[in-house]
Amino acid sequence: MSAAVQNPPAAHADGAVLLSVAELSMRFGGLLAVNGVGFDVREHEVFAIIGPNGAGKTTVFNCVGGFYKPSSGRILMDGKPIAGLPSHKVAHYGLVRTFQNVRLFKQLTVLENLLVAQHRKVDTRLWSGLLATRRYRCAEAEALERAAAWLERLGLLAFANREAGTLAYGHQRRLEIARCMVTEPRLLMLDEPAAGLNPHEKVELRQLIDRLRREHGVAVLLIEHDMSLVMGISDRILVMEHGEPIMTGSPGAVRNDPRVIKAYLGEA
Ligand SMILES: Nc1ncnc2c1ncn2[C@@H]1O[C@H](COP(=O)(O)OP(=O)(O)OP(=O)(O)O)[C@@H](O)[C@H]1O
Numbered sequence: 001m002s003a004a005v006q007n008p009p010a011a012h013a014d015g016a017v018l019l020s021v022a023e024l025s026m027r028f029g030g031l032l033a034v035n036g037v038g039f040d041v042r043e044h045e046v047f048a049i050i051g052p053n054g055a056g057k058t059t060v061f062n063c064v065g066g067f068y069k070p071s072s073g074r075i076l077m078d079g080k081p082i083a084g085l086p087s088h089k090v091a092h093y094g095l096v097r098t099f100q101n102v103r104l105f106k107q108l109t110v111l112e113n114l115l116v117a118q119h120r121k122v123d124t125r126l127w128s129g130l131l132a133t134r135r136y137r138c139a140e141a142e143a144l145e146r147a148a149a150w151l152e153r154l155g156l157l158a159f160a161n162r163e164a165g166t167l168a169y170g171h172q173r174r175l176e177i178a179r180c181m182v183t184e185p186r187l188l189m190l191d192e193p194a195a196g197l198n199p200h201e202k203v204e205l206r207q208l209i210d211r212l213r214r215e216h217g218v219a220v221l222l223i224e225h226d227m228s229l230v231m232g233i234s235d236r237i238l239v240m241e242h243g244e245p246i247m248t249g250s251p252g253a254v255r256n257d258p259r260v261i262k263a264y265l266g267e268a
Helices: 058-063 087-092 110-116 126-131 136-155 168-181 199-214 227-233 251-255 257-266
Strands: 017-028 031-043 046-050 072-077 095-097 187-191 219-223 236-241 246-250
Touching: 017 058, 017 219, 017 227, 031 058, 031 072, 031 219, 031 236, 046 058, 046 227, 058 072, 058 187, 058 219, 072 126, 087 095, 110 136, 110 168, 136 168, 168 187, 168 199, 199 227, 199 257, 227 251, 236 257, 246 251, 246 257, 251 257
Parallel strands: 031 246, 046 219, 046 236, 095 187, 187 219
Antiparallel strands: 017 031, 017 072, 236 246
């Protein structure tokens, strides 16, 4: 990795803490997949977790996102404990995620995918729908408006009525992000968003992440193996190996740390 690459300034280093993870551990039988991991994500910050395959990154994501109940540790969102809550409850706190492998409703249209994602905001009680109460109709119209706005922002409006499964892979990945954004999250968790993208799409992804935090105020928690993307977009980076944290620091500090170079980045 070239030492000449410039780091972005740590512009968000003073923001309020949004997510706080402390002493997080996750055991699968005899395997301690995550051991004593701690980090904070601040408002509007892009915070990345990197490390070799099997380091425990996705397991941390699954604990934070409500897919695993951690064996021990604290996870606070806005100061409120969320460890062990199921993912739909975690989403109530404004924390949503994408997956390593695209998970869309492939037989539904692009637009329908965004409407389904907002069911929490629309009163889905049967009688409300049957009676088409004013509140229900309003919420439905707003959901449609929000969906159309995000499709437009992400350049997907022309595909609104296409089945999601027929979109090109890069568009499906963008639709996943749109599906998160219609829920108006405060913290967006992206699990290897650049995987399978071509170089041009990676540049667009970087611009998109930057726009989301600047214009829409989200913080981003990122797992990614593409070091050019990670180093270019992150304010701070946590490096993991064998389930344990090696260090947390700015891209420059991480890139030059001998332990990180040995465990993951390799010699330039
Ligand atoms: N549900 C599970 N049951 C048992 N072992 C698991 C489970 N999930 C993960 N592991 C193990 O925990 C360890 C950490 O895996 P994890 O997927 O979190 O790593 P990772 O850093 O995300 O790797 P990658 O970069 O390849 O996605 C690995 O040894 C993995 O085999």
